[in-house]
Amino acid sequence: MAFIEDGIDLDASDFAASVPLKKVPNGDVFEASRAGDVERLRYLLESGVNVNARDQWDSVALYYACLAGHLDAARMLLESGAICSEHTFDGDRCHYAALNLKVRKLLKAFEARPPPLAPLQAALRDTFLSSPANRSFYDLSDTDFHLPGISSTQGSSRGYFPPDVVFIVHGRPIEAHRVILSARSPFFKKKFETDWKDRSEVRLPREKLSYPALYSLIHFFYSDRLEIAVDDMEDLVRICKVCNLESLQKILEKEVIHQKYAEYKALKDVDNSQKRYILQGLSLPVEDRLPAALHLILQTALSNSTLGNGQDDAVDKLIAGIGAMKMGRSIDDLADVCVRVDGKNFRCHQVVLASRSEYFKTRLLRMKDFHEGEDELYLDLLPCIEEHDLSTDAFEKMIEYMYTDGLQDINPDQAEEMFDVASRYLLFPLKRAVADVLLPHLEMVSPEELCHWLILADLYGVFKIREYCLDTIACNFETFADTKEFRAMLLTFPPPSGDSSLRTTVPSMPGSDLKSDQGNLLDDLREKWLEIEAAELDKRDESALQFDKQLEMLMLVAEQEKSDNSEADADGMDDLKTLGLSPDSTLISGDAERTVIS
Known part of the structure; x- marks a missing residue:
C-alpha cells in the first residue's frame, strides 16, 4: 500500500x-x-x-x-x-x-504537521479560536502553514464562548480569559489582581511589543503548542522575560541561535517561504505545562469552596473570608461561577467548564442575572447553578479531569457513577481516564468480580475495560467456565449474531467499525478465544465449532441452575407458609432477634 x-x-x-x-x-x-x-x-x-x-x-x-x-x-x-x-x-x-x-x-x-492535541489542550484551543478576532489573525498568519483538521471557518461561530478580557495591541484585539493567563504566567496573575483587576479591555503600548509574538504566546497558553514565525521569535523572547516564563525563554533563546546559523547557510534566492517554529508543551518541565498550571488554580478554588446550605453557607463563607484575610491570603481565585452539588458550593471557572463540556457550555451561555444570594454576608456574588443526583466526590473527580485531563486515583466503588457522569455531562474521554486508573485494580479481582466489570463496561461503552475483561476471560476460559457467576452472566447476553456455520470462517473483527458502540459480546469473546486457541487458519473452523458447543453446554447448565434456584426459593416460601409466617416476619427468642428472609 x-x-x-x-x-x-x-x-x-x-x-x-x-x-x-x-x-x-x-x-x-x-x-x-x-x-x-x-x-x-x-x-x-x-x-x-x-x-x-x-x-x-x-x-x-x-x-x-x-x-x-x-x-x-x-x-x-x-x-x-x-x-x-x-x-x-x-x-x-x-x-x-x-x-x-x-x-x-x-x-x-x-513536515510541519504536529500530532493532534490532547483533549484538554484541543478544547481550550477551540475556545480561543472561536473568537472571530483571534480566528481572523490565525487564518491570515496560516496562509502557508496549514495544520491538519483545522478548517478556515472552524470555531468562527460554533462553540463561541465570550472572553472576559481583550488586549488591544497596534489597534488589533486579542480576546482571552483571565484564568488561563493567570494560571500560565505570574506576570498576568499579578496584573489581574492589581492594575487590571476591574478592566475588561487593556490597551498595551506599541513600543517594543509585537502583536504576532503576543498572539502566539497567548495561543500557546491555551493549547500548549507554540506556533510562531521565525522572524518574531526574538520579540517573543523579550515578552517571555517580562512574563517570567523562564523555561520557555531558555528554549527560544537556544532556537534563535540555531535559526541564525540556518539563515547563514540558507540560499535566500531559492527559499523565500515564511519560516515557522513549532514547540510542543512536552518539551517544557511538567510544572510549566497547561494541566499542571490549571491543577494549581483548581486546588486554590477547591480550598475556597464551602459547605452548607442557605444562611449557614453565608456564615461559612464569611468566616472563610475573614480567616483568609487574617492569613494574608486573597480569596480571589478568579472563579466566576459557583456549582452547588449536594449542599457544597464549588468555585469554578466558566471557560474551563464550557470548553470541556457541551452541557455546561449550554447552561452557562443561558445563565443571566441569578446568583447564590443577595445577603450582605457574601464576600462575592457568583452566578450559581445547581446539579442534582450527583455526589460531591464524583463532581470533584469530574472537575479534576476537566482541569487536568487525568485522574490521580479513584475508588473502584465510584466507577459506575463516574461512567454515568461522563455520559450525562458529555465528557466521553472521562471514561477512558477512569479506565486507565481502574486497570491495575482489575488485575487483582476475582473471576466473579471481573464478570461484573464486563457487564458494566459494555453497558457504558468503556472500550478499554471491556477489551481487558474479554481478553482475560478468553485466556482463562476454563477457569471462568467453572464459576456460577460467569454461567449466569451468559444468560444475560444477547444471542450470537448470524448463523454459527457462517461465522466459523469469517472473523468479525470486534470493535473495528465503531470505537464507542461495541459489537455482540458473545461474538467478540468467541473471536478472542479463537485468536488464542486457533491461530492457524486450518484449525479455525474446528475450534469455532468446539467453542460454540462449550457455550451451549454452559448455557444449559446455567438454565438448570437458574431453575434449581427458583425451585429452592419456592420451597422456602412454602416452608414459611407452613409455619404460618410471611417472608418478612421476625422470630424473637429471648433477647435475640432474627429476621427470616427468603
Missing part, C-alpha cells in the same frame, strides 16, 4: 530496512531508533516517553532513525509527535542526515 501525502508517495518496498536491524530489549528511545527496533520503540512510546527529548549530544530520536535509514521507526516517531519542520534546528538535522531519498520523502510528507 502506498503512503500518499501532498503528492509524495511511498511504496511498501520503500520501508525495507537500509541497514541491518538490531534488538535492544533494554535500550532507551535513542538506542531503539538507531537500531530500528520498532517493538522496543512502540513500548517506550506507549509508556509515555518524550518523543522530542534530547540526549547528551543534543540530538532527538528522529535524528538517529533518519541517520540509519529506518523508515518504520521514523514514521512511528513522526506519528507519535516528533516535530520535523525543515526550517527548525531539529528538522534541518534530520533532513541533512537522512540516509536516502526515501527517508527525505517521508520527512517531507510529515
